[in-house]
Amino acid sequence: MRRHISDLVLKCPAGNELEQLFQNDIRANYRVLLQQLAVETPSSKQEILLCTSLRKKMRRAGAASFDAGLLMASMLYNRAYNLPFIPSINRIPGFFMGDFLHYMTNPALMFSENGEEVRYVSYMNKWVSYLHENIITSRNSRFWKQVAEFFIANSDFGPLYFSDKNLVKLYTMRGDIIERYLLMNGHDTDHHFKAVAGREEKQIRVGILANHYMPHPETFAALPLYEHLDQNFRVTLYSFSSSESETRDYCRSRAHEFRVLPRQLELQVKTIRDDNLDILFIASNITSKVNPICLLTAHRLARQQIAGVGSVTTTGLRNIDYYLTGKLTDTPENSAQYRETLVWLSGPAHCFTFCDAAAYSEKTVTRRELGIEEDAIVYMSGANMFKILPELVTSWAKILENVPGSILMLYPYGPNWSENYPKRDFTNRIKGILRKYGVASSRLVILDPQPVPDHNQIKEYVKLGDVYLDSFPFSGTTSFMEPLGLGKPVITSQGKTFRTSMGAALLKSIDMYDLVASSPAHYIQLASALGKDQPLRKQQGNKISAKMKENPPFLNSMLYASEVANICRQLIG
Numbered sequence: 001m002r003r004h005i006s007d008l009v010l011k012c013p014a015g016n017e018l019e020q021l022f023q024n025d026i027r028a029n030y031r032v033l034l035q036q037l038a039v040e041t042p043s044s045k046q047e048i049l050l051c052t053s054l055r056k057k058m059r060r061a062g063a064a065s066f067d068a069g070l071l072m073a074s075m076l077y078n079r080a081y082n083l084p085f086i087p088s089i090n091r092i093p094g095f096f097m098g099d100f101l102h103y104m105t106n107p108a109l110m111f112s113e114n115g116e117e118v119r120y121v122s123y124m125n126k127w128v129s130y131l132h133e134n135i136i137t138s139r140n141s142r143f144w145k146q147v148a149e150f151f152i153a154n155s156d157f158g159p160l161y162f163s164d165k166n167l168v169k170l171y172t173m174r175g176d177i178i179e180r181y182l183l184m185n186g187h188d189t190d191h192h193f194k195a196v197a198g199r200e201e202k203q204i205r206v207g208i209l210a211n212h213y214m215p216h217p218e219t220f221a222a223l224p225l226y227e228h229l230d231q232n233f234r235v236t237l238y239s240f241s242s243s244e245s246e247t248r249d250y251c252r253s254r255a256h257e258f259r260v261l262p263r264q265l266e267l268q269v270k271t272i273r274d275d276n277l278d279i280l281f282i283a284s285n286i287t288s289k290v291n292p293i294c295l296l297t298a299h300r301l302a303r304q305q306i307a308g309v310g311s312v313t314t315t316g317l318r319n320i321d322y323y324l325t326g327k328l329t330d331t332p333e334n335s336a337q338y339r340e341t342l343v344w345l346s347g348p349a350h351c352f353t354f355c356d357a358a359a360y361s362e363k364t365v366t367r368r369e370l371g372i373e374e375d376a377i378v379y380m381s382g383a384n385m386f387k388i389l390p391e392l393v394t395s396w397a398k399i400l401e402n403v404p405g406s407i408l409m410l411y412p413y414g415p416n417w418s419e420n421y422p423k424r425d426f427t428n429r430i431k432g433i434l435r436k437y438g439v440a441s442s443r444l445v446i447l448d449p450q451p452v453p454d455h456n457q458i459k460e461y462v463k464l465g466d467v468y469l470d471s472f473p474f475s476g477t478t479s480f481m482e483p484l485g486l487g488k489p490v491i492t493s494q495g496k497t498f499r500t501s502m503g504a505a506l507l508k509s510i511d512m513y514d515l516v517a518s519s520p521a522h523y524i525q526l527a528s529a530l531g532k533d534q535p536l537r538k539q540q541g542n543k544i545s546a547k548m549k550e551n552p553p554f555l556n557s558m559l560y561a562s563e564v565a566n567i568c569r570q571l572i573g
Contacts, residue, residue: 005030006050006072009021009072010073019095037077038109051082055078062085105150110425111389121170124160135177135180152295158289159386161474165497171315189298204279205233207236208225208255208281210237210310212248213239218285220478221309224564225281229561240261240292277302277303279568282308297317298317306321313499347505348553349498350502353557363460365464372464377466379531380462382462385417397433399531403532406531409461415452473493487544490512491526492517493517512547
């Protein structure tokens with residue numbers, strides 16, 4: 001189908017004939033093919049040759065000599081960051097504009113090649129810089145306003161998380177585009193709050209803004225911000241959802257007010273501004289898609305606005321003043337990676353309160369049910385599918401090669417990332433890499449239980465494993481709670497950024513420094529040693545269990561709240 005359609009558009013004259021061909025004959029299949037390219041790049045020798053040939057033709061033609069058919073064919077075989085240049089939007093035919101913008105803004109869903117995540121960051125810097133320059137300078141252009149609107153509605157910066165690169169320039173441009181879009185549509189993003197007289201006699205008004213307060217990692221990570229604030233604070237929770245649950249009820253019980261925000265953005269802004277907040281914590285992720293909470297927090301809503309663990313990079317938004325991080329997660333040198341000013345916790349940036357213990361009735365799982373031998377060494381990982389890059393799978397393959405008979409058990413399809421995973425392509429990619437290292441496919445177990453288990457039921461699967469393998473470079477945090485709680489050794493890697501150091505910070509906070517790898521080779525060495533040495537696994541597991549009984553910093557919400565309270569007092573003066 002891909003070859004057939006590329007032949008059609010290459011042979012078809014530009015203009016009305018190409019438009020008629022697209023609109024009447026190939027549009028539906030063309031879009032399906034572009035979507036498939038996002039998860040599986042061309043792999044046959046014939047397709048790889050054609051892919052390369054199309055890039056060469058584009059390069060020879062150059063940006064000045066635009067050929068719509070050549071571009072349309074090239075897009076079927078190349079992700080956007082493999083094209084030789086960024087085509088000028090002004091040259092794109094109107095009938096094809098939406099498909100082109102979607103392709104350029106979301107060129108990757110699942111990385112399939114080594115180093116692809118780094119090329120993606122480089123490409124996105126160029127693409128967003130191009131958009132930024134034109135949107136910001138073309139203030140009265142209806143065309144660029146429409147482009148900005150498409151960017152707001154469709155861009156997804158989530159794949160940027162998977163590298164260790166500095167993203168501040170990219171996110172700052174994104175933030176500028178978001179704010180310009182709001183201004184174009186008549187929204188006033190600035191607001192002046194009057195000074196509060198007699199501050200020592202007043203409660204500090206704190207707001208917590210979240211998409212919802214349902215059982216979810218974001219909810220559990222935000223709860224320690226306000227769960228134990230003292231009587232000197234007045235806490236208001238803001239939500240976009242009115243859905244009820246025991247978790248939401250508990251969150252409400254730890255605050256003074258709970259407000260479900262209206263649907264209209266201008267009314268949301270007014271609702272929060274009218275509460276005259278001193279500090280607003282943004283508890284949901286606003287650094288992946290430009291969701292409603294991202295548009296809302298681009299406004300000045302409180303005297304001080306603080307992002308944190310809900311967003312694993314800088315937000316890039318002008319009206320976010322601070323980013324709450326931890327001394328074990330970040331370094332002072334990393335301030336250059338944020339548009340915000342860093343404010344510091346003494347340990348890791350993360351703390352969790354799990355308040356959904358009765359949400360799932362536990363069901364015992366056995367190795368026999370999963371086809372795993374009782375004496376096999378089981379490496380396990382709950383890293384999300386999108387975090388599992390080819391480089392990571394290569395490390396896992398080398399570990400399995402070093403430990404004969406060992407098993408890799410994954411549970412990568414959590415509902416918090418996606419509702420529709422490319423499971424077949426993901427499985428084939430992993431098996432292909434394992435084969436290169438002589439590891440049989442039978443040593444791979446990918447779990448996909450239904451209904452999707454919560455973190456309580458996941459424990460039943462974790463009990464079957466021996467060593468937990470974190471993802472790198474984008475680390476995990478919530479996924480550590482089950483193996484650490486069960487005294488399972490966890491191997492993680494230390495990166496250079498917040499998102500690549502989160503897991504290392506948790507282990508360092510319980511003095512498990514010797515499970516933190518400094519490189520992929522070190523990661524393989526540590527995991528292989530644990531797989532081969534049962535007494536070592538037991539020793540490390542016992543150390544973890546002892547530390548977990550001491551109420552570690554990432555579960556000590558009382559300690560966390562006291563540090564948050566001190567930070568709030570310092571910020572308001």
